[in-house]
Amino acid sequence: MAYQRRLSRHKAQYSLDCDDGIEYSACLHEPTPQELLERMETFLRLWNALNSLPEIQGRRIDAHIILGKSIKEIAEAEGVHEESIRQSIKRGLERMKKTF
Template sequence: MTIINLRDFYPYYTADSFIEVPDEVAEAMAEFDRREAAYRLRTYRHKAYYSLDREDGIEHSALFVALSPCEIYERKVTMQELHAAISSLPGKQAKRIYAHFVLGMSKTDIARAEGVDEKAVRLAIERGLRNMEKFLKNNF
């Protein structure tokens, strides 16, 4: 059994209050105190004195800025133009560009899935991008 001073662990205690606790409890409280001190030191060193996460939505509104109606319309038009450009491509080029840029697959993974050489996928994507560029310049 260990005797601890509650004033060391609880800031609202204004006078010393000694109690006897099991060794495991004393060690757990000491460990928590050490971790809390380490956290305060890390906060000080990295100048992270505050957090926007207050569960009132302030962090969300700071990270995800609301778009104006003009920006929303511009994005919609841009997406329509991109979909039109992709749909103007031959089937293989369109599928490979979609898989690479939208689905995030690597060119090697696309080649493996289609059972072709990686160079063929790379060249098809490059030709497809050039064709899309021509389509967008001519039509928009």
């Protein structure tokens, strides 16, 4: 009985994909042309900031943040210590902040 009570408290009683619940399509928001333009400008600024870095820093930030690789994976692939990867990413992000 207690299990059923806990289960019902923590589970949604509707589905976003079912006809009898909240419609999933109603939750979607089409971006306006202004929002699309702002996203593109932000993307270009980030891309320029990333490309302004030295190749090694850019590659490490790309691998860690964009591709989702761990610092350990990057260090093993490059044959260097994890701390040097960590510091390189930190310095690169600081340089990107100045550019961005």
